Amino acid sequence: MNITIIGAGPGGLITGLKLLEAGFEPKIIEKQEALESTLCGEGISAETLGMIPFRDWSEFAPQTFGHATFFLPGGYRCYAKKKCFTMDRTPWLRAMSKEFVKRGGSLEMGRKVESVNGIGGLVVGADGPFSVAAKFVGNHVQRMAGVQYRMKSDYEWDGMEFYLDKTYSQEYSWIFAKGGLFNVGLLGYQKDLEQFIKDKNLGGEILKKEAYNIPFFGTRVQKENVVLTGDAAGITNPLTKGGMAAIVHAADILTACIKEGKIGEYQYRLFAHPVMAPAYRDGLKYFRELTNEELEKMGKFLDRKVLNQLSRWEKLRIMFSSVVSPKKMRFLMKASSFANKYSW
Numbered sequence: 001m002n003i004t005i006i007g008a009g010p011g012g013l014i015t016g017l018k019l020l021e022a023g024f025e026p027k028i029i030e031k032q033e034a035l036e037s038t039l040c041g042e043g044i045s046a047e048t049l050g051m052i053p054f055r056d057w058s059e060f061a062p063q064t065f066g067h068a069t070f071f072l073p074g075g076y077r078c079y080a081k082k083k084c085f086t087m088d089r090t091p092w093l094r095a096m097s098k099e100f101v102k103r104g105g106s107l108e109m110g111r112k113v114e115s116v117n118g119i120g121g122l123v124v125g126a127d128g129p130f131s132v133a134a135k136f137v138g139n140h141v142q143r144m145a146g147v148q149y150r151m152k153s154d155y156e157w158d159g160m161e162f163y164l165d166k167t168y169s170q171e172y173s174w175i176f177a178k179g180g181l182f183n184v185g186l187l188g189y190q191k192d193l194e195q196f197i198k199d200k201n202l203g204g205e206i207l208k209k210e211a212y213n214i215p216f217f218g219t220r221v222q223k224e225n226v227v228l229t230g231d232a233a234g235i236t237n238p239l240t241k242g243g244m245a246a247i248v249h250a251a252d253i254l255t256a257c258i259k260e261g262k263i264g265e266y267q268y269r270l271f272a273h274p275v276m277a278p279a280y281r282d283g284l285k286y287f288r289e290l291t292n293e294e295l296e297k298m299g300k301f302l303d304r305k306v307l308n309q310l311s312r313w314e315k316l317r318i319m320f321s322s323v324v325s326p327k328k329m330r331f332l333m334k335a336s337s338f339a340n341k342y343s344w
């Protein structure tokens, strides 16, 4: 089967490698002359990395963590135990693209696809948040701005740091260490990131300032001979805005559909997968509505606890803690447990 993938970001390369592994010979078309990663916090879990058919990633993972730390107002913090990494995405993507070619894939660099019309066979749109393939498919997404500074600092981190504090972001801010460097960012505005960095006393030097677009809640990922993945599909996790795990799961689904001769089922199967769980809609809405006062009250319950090791009793206690209604809390807990498993 003739398969053309548009875009050699994580979406295109991971899907390409999975298709090669399944015995297909896809072609990737990439508009850049030399591959550069789009803006990313670069955080990824060991579980997700283990699902990517490129095993030589360790030299591109300058930082390893045993846990993520969630900081809440009032000085409270809680944890999620999970092995994760910060990647050096540009060299990692370049190494994956070399491997793709070595294993028999074809890669055309420096060609911008203007339209999917006229491309025969199966077309996989992996061309990011401003995708031409998504326009053809008629995919509608919600969008969030992400701003991030690359910093050099002697800051002492505690795992992958997530800050739930509405002073800076309606959603969250982060500090991810990266072997002496730091990716410091938030979902929202640059002026709030400046304030966050000042209040955290990060010091050090700002090496790079970037902002980009994060699409989520995609509505349609398939039309005629075109299917979408990654940011083109808007399958980034709505809660965490992590995109790489969803790409890996979508690639498995697409490969299975092609192998079984059931490409028409791609959208149905993808939307039935937990990466697209309906619980994220209410989960995100309630997460955004949380006030700092409510987050602080939650912090009192959760202080120093490991979220993915809470007992049934502890979960019930927080559910009926009157911080927010039990219904809201149920959605928040459900969406965050899916996010923990399927988003990074």
Ligand SMILES: Cc1cc2nc3c(=O)[nH]c(=O)nc-3n(C[C@H](O)[C@H](O)[C@H](O)COP(=O)(O)OP(=O)(O)OC[C@H]3O[C@@H](n4cnc5c(N)ncnc54)[C@H](O)[C@@H]3O)c2cc1C
Binding pocket: 006, 007, 008, 009, 010, 011, 012, 029, 030, 031, 032, 036, 037, 038, 039, 040, 041, 042, 043, 044, 111, 112, 113, 114, 126, 127, 128, 129, 130, 131, 132, 146, 147, 148, 185, 211, 212, 213, 214, 229, 230, 231, 232, 236, 241, 242, 243, 244, 245, 343, 344
């Ligand atoms: C601030 C921020 C922080 C983030 N942090 C994380 C994180 O820590 N962990 C995580 O998992 N995710 C994170 N994400 C999300 C993640 O970066 C994206 O979901 C992921 O990069 C999507 O990959 P993609 O391949 O679909 O798209 P992209 O990375 O955008 O790649 C698309 C590729 O297609 C090419 N292209 C585009 N148009 C064309 C065309 N017309 N013709 C040919 N080629 C084309 C581009 O040049 C590019 O190489 C973050 C995003 C942002 C903005």
